[in-house]
Amino acid sequence: xxxxxxxxxxFDLIDKNDDRIETYREDTMxxxxxxxxxxxxxxxxVKEALIYCxxxxxxxxxxxxxxxxxxxxxxxxxxxxxxxxxxGVIDINTKESPPKAVVKPGTVVADLQSAVxxxxxxxPVAPTSRDxxxxxxxxxxxxxxxxxxxxxxxxxxxxxxKVILLDGSEKILKRKLDESPSLELNKAxxxxxxxxxxxxxxxxxxxxxxxSEITLNLLPKSPEFFxxxxxxxxxxNALEFLVKTVLAKIKNLRTIEYIDSGALSAMKTYKAIYxxxxxxxxxxxxxxxxxTEKELSQLLEKLYKSVTASTSSYFADSIVxxxxxxxxxxxxxxxxxxxxxxxxxxREYWKNGGGKVGGDWWVPINKLLKMMDFFxxxxxxxKLPYMAxxxxxxxxxxxxxxxxxxKEKEIAQEMVIRCCKMAVKLGGGVAGEHGIxxxxxxxxxxxxxxxTIQKMIKWKKxxxxxxxxxxxxxxxxxxx
Numbered sequence: 332x333x334x335x336x337x338x339x340x341x342f343d344l345i346d347k348n349d350d351r352i353e354t355y356r357e358d359t360m361x362x363x364x365x366x367x368x369x370x371x372x373x374x375x376x377v378k379e380a381l382i383y384c385x386x387x388x389x390x391x392x393x394x395x396x397x398x399x400x401x402x403x404x405x406x407x408x409x410x411x412x413x414x415x416x417x418x419g420v421i422d423i424n425t426k427e428s429p430p431k432a433v434v435k436p437g438t439v440v441a442d443l444q445s446a447v448x449x450x451x452x453x454x455p456v457a458p459t460s461r462d463x464x465x466x467x468x469x470x471x472x473x474x475x476x477x478x479x480x481x482x483x484x485x486x487x488x489x490x491x492x493k494v495i496l497l498d499g500s501e502k503i504l505k506r507k508l509d510e511s512p513s514l515e516l517n518k519a520x521x522x523x524x525x526x527x528x529x530x531x532x533x534x535x536x537x538x539x540x541x542x543s544e545i546t547l548n549l550l551p552k553s554p555e556f557f558x559x560x561x562x563x564x565x566x567x568n569a570l571e572f573l574v575k576t577v578l579a580k581i582k583n584l585r586t587i588e589y590i591d592s593g594a595l596s597a598m599k600t601y602k603a604i605y606x607x608x609x610x611x612x613x614x615x616x617x618x619x620x621x622x623t624e625k626e627l628s629q630l631l632e633k634l635y636k637s638v639t640a641s642t643s644s645y646f647a648d649s650i651v652x653x654x655x656x657x658x659x660x661x662x663x664x665x666x667x668x669x670x671x672x673x674x675x676x677x678r679e680y681w682k683n684g685g686g687k688v689g690g691d692w693w694v695p696i697n698k699l700l701k702m703m704d705f706f707x708x709x710x711x712x713x714k715l716p717y718m719a720x721x722x723x724x725x726x727x728x729x730x731x732x733x734x735x736x737x738k739e740k741e742i743a744q745e746m747v748i749r750c751c752k753m754a755v756k757l758g759g760g761v762a763g764e765h766g767i768x769x770x771x772x773x774x775x776x777x778x779x780x781x782x783t784i785q786k787m788i789k790w791k792k793x794x795x796x797x798x799x800x801x802x803x804x805x806x807x808x809x810x811x
Contacts, residue, residue: 335367335410338383343370343416355411358397359674360687360770363405365392370413374543377412378499381541384410385497390802393537395437395468398460400689401768403536403804404468412541414467420446421544430549431490436467436542453553455482459667467542472766473517473534477666478618480724481585482550483514484764486533493544494532497795502540504529516693516727518760519767519778520805521787531790536766538801539794554620556585557627558653558662561638562611562646566591569613570703570723572641577696577724583630586618589728590669593718597672601665608649616666627654669720673731685734688743692751693727694759705753706730709746715739727763751777769803 335344345352345368355368371377384391390409397404418437423446424430430452434443440461447454457476458464468474470492475484489512491505506512506529513522517534525531532539563569573589590598592612598604607614619634621627631652638647653659677687694702703719706728710717713732721729730750734740751761751774761774775784788806791798798811 333366333387333389333409335369335380335383338379339376342376342380343372344368345370355394355397355413356405358399358402358404359670360400360677360689360768361402361405362681363392363402363407363411365406365411366408368411368413370416372416374417374495377417377495377541377543380410380412381495381497382499384799385797388797388799390799392801393467393471393541395465395471396439396460396463398458398464398468399472399768400691400765401762402770403471403766403768403801405769407769407803409799409802414465417467417543418442418465423447423450423452423549425450425452432547432549434466434545434547436465436470436545438466440464440466440469447549448553451552452549453551454488454547454549455553456485456488459663459670466545466547470533470542470545471536472764473522475516475722475725475727475764477586477588477616477663477722479722480587484516486512486530487514488547488549489529489533489545490548491546492529492532492542494540495543496540497797497800501543504532516725516760516763517766519762519775520784521790523779523783523787534766536768536801536804538791538804540800555622555627556618556620557631558586558616558618558659559634560605560607560651560662560665561615561617561634562607562649563613563615564610564642564646566613566703566707568642569615570700572638573615573723574696574699575641576637581619583619583621584617584724585620586616587724588616588666588721589719589723590614590616590666591719593716593731594669594720597669597718598665600672601668604665604668605651607651608645610645611649616662669718670729670731673718673733676733677731680733680735683735684737685740688732688734688740688747689765690728690730690747690750691762691765692730692754692759693722693725693763694754694757696724696726698757698759699723699726702726702750702754702757702759703728706750709749713739713742713746715743722763725763726759729765748773748777767805772803772805772807775805 392406394404414437421433494502716733719728732743
């Protein structure tokens, strides 16, 4: 047992035997067992904790809101540092070009968006869990969100980060004026082609240092947009329409997400949802931007004609439009119900050794139909409940299988591995935005050669020679 009171007796520490620690034991996918939780109130507390733990070789896990899908924010032992109290927008600088927001890592994404919008600007990266997830966690996984089809991942907006290293020193990492960050989705592990070390830290899952401050580039005020839920008679029909739409490169299109039959069933469990027609077996969730009412009318008419041509007037007549803030928020909450329900059911099976098994792979859009055919074929073989939904406009579904027991869980995990191998074969990646965490370290060698993995381990050693930060994330401790 570690005595963390030796660091500083005034710390807001929760001991292993304190009932309050239960809140910090698990994320959406796994349970851990931290020896203590530090609810850090300022950077100095973080520095003291890191110095002490590094000196004594005590594992340190950094946690935001436990919304991770991979166990990355779960501590199996050692100290868990929660960033929940390190929140707030430090500054919104509208005099710079582009304007910038400086934020603490524990800032909830929705709060940041509201603060930015009140100044007449727009921060577009918002996962569906934006009311709970925190900016520090988003940076650590290079998060995207439903608007990523047009606006890309968080890496694109990060101008500067301040990092606290294990010796307590600070490092400021900043982009050059002429630098254009990669818009590609994650693959697995560290961004292998980084030139600026800021890109090594983005997506590093809390394994290199503590990101204590983030400076984000902002956009002008969000354009007007409408949201639409478009019903289709089959998954195949919805996917074909999606790919055709993406390849048409419609400039107004902000969001295009897919909701298959299984995901639609989950969405329908929301307590106050619209009643979709019985013939609707899949949906597309889109957002299109417009400047005038005339343009809005033209876009809606064009959408109606496209859906009619692809299916029939029955489905076109059943399109649901949201053109007010309240209705748009309803759509977002309906969509968020999908992973929420999957997580609820997954947790029910934990006690029997089962749970939710998720996939986060992606492929280039011109390979999506082939990849989804493969996914559905493999999913049927498992005889388990399954679903696919989310960012298919970027070739990036979230897939879930529900397993009741250890045997079913093993079947589901083997199926995810087969899908990841196919995704890499088609030119994609195994982990688009959720990361590798502790649960998916077996995917690293599917994505990367051994020499690339060894290069990543070398980068890890440069910042964390004792391998205490995020122990178990990215790399299986047995291979280090």
